[in-house]
Amino acid sequence: MVINSMKLYLNKENLIHNIEYLKKYRGKEILPVVKANAYGHGMEEIVGILYENGQREFAVARYVEAERILKMNLKDVKILIFESIGDLELVKDKPELEISANTLKELKELIDFGIESKRIQIKIDFGFGRNGILLEEVERLKEYIAQKKLKFRGIYSHLFSVNYEEGLEYIEIFHNILEKLGKDNFEMIHLQNSAGVLNFDCEDVTHLRVGMLIYGLQEVGFYDKNLRQVFSLEGEIAGIRDVSQNRYIAYGTKAELGFLDTKYIAKIKIGYADGYLKVNEGSGCIINNKEFPVVLVSMDNTFIEVDSSVKEGDKVILYHDISKCVAHNKMNIYEMLTILSPRIERVIR
Known part of the structure; x- marks a missing residue:
């Protein structure tokens, strides 16, 4: 009997390969983003x-994500939190957590609260409307650092959706900021996100801050054939029905669904609640090395039009062709993956 059959399988070898490849690609350490x-x-x-492969530094967006890593009870880890911390009491006595200073005011509040500067990473805003200390505040930041004689864990910014020429300009701006603030005041320096890693080199950085590339996820224009996909969403056919005499398939008529001549329907245990x-x-999936169309997605189940060769228990693979899925759903692949619920078990291969 097939129960909760759809799982997200993780290829351990591919994940480690991607990390090691990216380290060699620019000759820098990796700060993996696990938000x-x-x-x-x-x-x-x-x-x-x-961690098993030797990684000790990680980055997340929010405190609740960092808390999940802390609960794993791993030794010697450092976790950078990108977003501002509302209640500093949450992080005060947790030296594993590194806090971003996203404004000059916030930096001063962190220092005044007693957070050591060696736990703080300064974020610089290039004008993308995200987080970070504004460029016009850098001079004041310099004066504050000198006044307090501060040494920081790190400094970083973000290259996002910039063309090549603009990217080079921002890299130069970042270099000048480092020179002004004193490069030696920062243990860790990172600038490139995943797209930036493939498009730009930056001598100043110590780390590459990489999210989707470590998982082998890539977008048009940012492709590297050496990276390997880590996930595979797959499971087993939970049942087959002959619907040749039926007017309905699950919650819709065959005519409404556009599958009027359908004879066999296969069910798998995944739906929009997952x-x-x-x-x-209307997208496709792979069963027995053949593509079949997805007819209907309900809350807990998905129905696929199949032929007589498909049997209960056969392997089915979803999201098998990322480019097709992205085009069909009009969503980035990481949008589709991040919404997959905990009901889908993650299994390491």
Whole structure:
């Protein structure tokens, strides 16, 4: 009997390969971004694999994500939290946590509260409307650092959706800021996100801050054939029905669904409650090395038009062709993965 058959399988070898490849690519250390449940792959699973492989530094967006890593009771880890911390009491006595100073005011509040500067990473805003200390505040930041004689854990910024020429300009701006503030005041320096890693080199940085690339997820224009996909969403056919005489398939008529001549329907145990959305209707999946169309997605089940060769228990693979899925759903692959719910078990291979 097939129960909760759909799982997200994680290829341990591919994950480690991607980390090691990216280290060699620019000759820098990697700061893996494991926010949003490790881009949907499963934070505890991904962090566990990387920790076992020697990784000790991680980055997340929010305190609640850092807390999940702390509960794993790993030794000697450092976790950078990108977003501002509302209640500083939460982090005061947790030296494993590194806090971003996203404004000059926030930096002063952290120092006044008693957070050691060696636990703080300064974020610089290049004008993207995100977090960070503004460029016009850098001179005041310099004066504050000198006044307090501060040494920081790190400094970073963000290259996002910039063309090549603009990217080079921002890298130069970042270099000048480092020179002004004193490069030796920062243990860790990082600038490139995943797209920036492939497009730009930066001599000043000590680390590459990489999210989707460590999982082998890539977008048009940012492709490297050496990276390997880590996830595979797959399971087993939970049942087959002959619907040749039926007017309905699950919650819709065959005519409404556009499958009027359908004879056989296969059911798999995944639905929009699992984060496999109804936009997947009309897309494809792989069963026995053949592509079949997804007819309907309900809350807990998905129905696929199949032929007589498909049997209960046969292996089915979803999201098998990322480019097709992205085009069909009009969503980035990491959007589709991050919404996959905990009901889908993450399994390390």
